[in-house]
Amino acid sequence: MLRTYLFKLILGVYFVLWSPILLLGLVSKNLSRKFVYADAAGVLVLARWIAGIKYCVHYPHSDVADVPAMPDGNKRTDGKSIIAAKHMSILEIAVISKVVPNTFFIIKRELLWIPIYGWAFWRAGMLGVNRKRGKTNMKKLNEDVEKRVLDGYTLVIFPEGTRVKPGQYVPLKRGLLLLAHSLKLPILPVGTDAGVYWPKRGRMRSGTANVWFEPLLPSNASLDEISDAINRHSA
16 A cells, blocks of 8 residues: 555656646646646656556557557547546556557546646547536537547547546446537547556556557447447456
8 A cells, every 4th residue: 555655646746747847838738738648757767666566558450461550550440439448546547648659538627627737638639528517518529529630640549538547337428429429529438457467546566568450440339338338348
């Protein structure tokens, strides 16, 4: 438990130290994105050095010689799909940000209210939504997502709508389907077991957390199909 307390303390200090850098980055979108994602990459380093948490990324295999399909140059991660990811910790957010270029996230709007960090998220192109039922302006969200996708960015969304514990089942939100259907974007499910090592609450455990990129699903896939894919390997 001491390692957990130490990690959270150092992580808090780390975020504070990054605040003035993120503030400087607000002068431009590109600079803000660079600093936000560099900040996220540093979290992976701290998780490994202090908490002993490494990570391993798994990609679906192609039909040719069972060779893993890497993200760069792959149509599944070139900005023409929606990444629907399981959310258990900060770790999978940082990993996806690192291995998939030009991502942007749909996050709860309250995160955008955080001084400096929230401003940086907004400046970097993150989209905030009201998680209360019926409050999200889907037409506006659809337009914002479409614009970013046309600009070459890849949407990452957490369709369960919240961080979950290992073994916890949470029905997916229908907003994912509305976006996929409207924009005719295929869906790339991503699963993880990061919550085993970096739980929402309690002691962190050293080990290798996994992030699985599953085979691409069509834009008209059902919520059950997407949920099955996201949870296929997840804890």
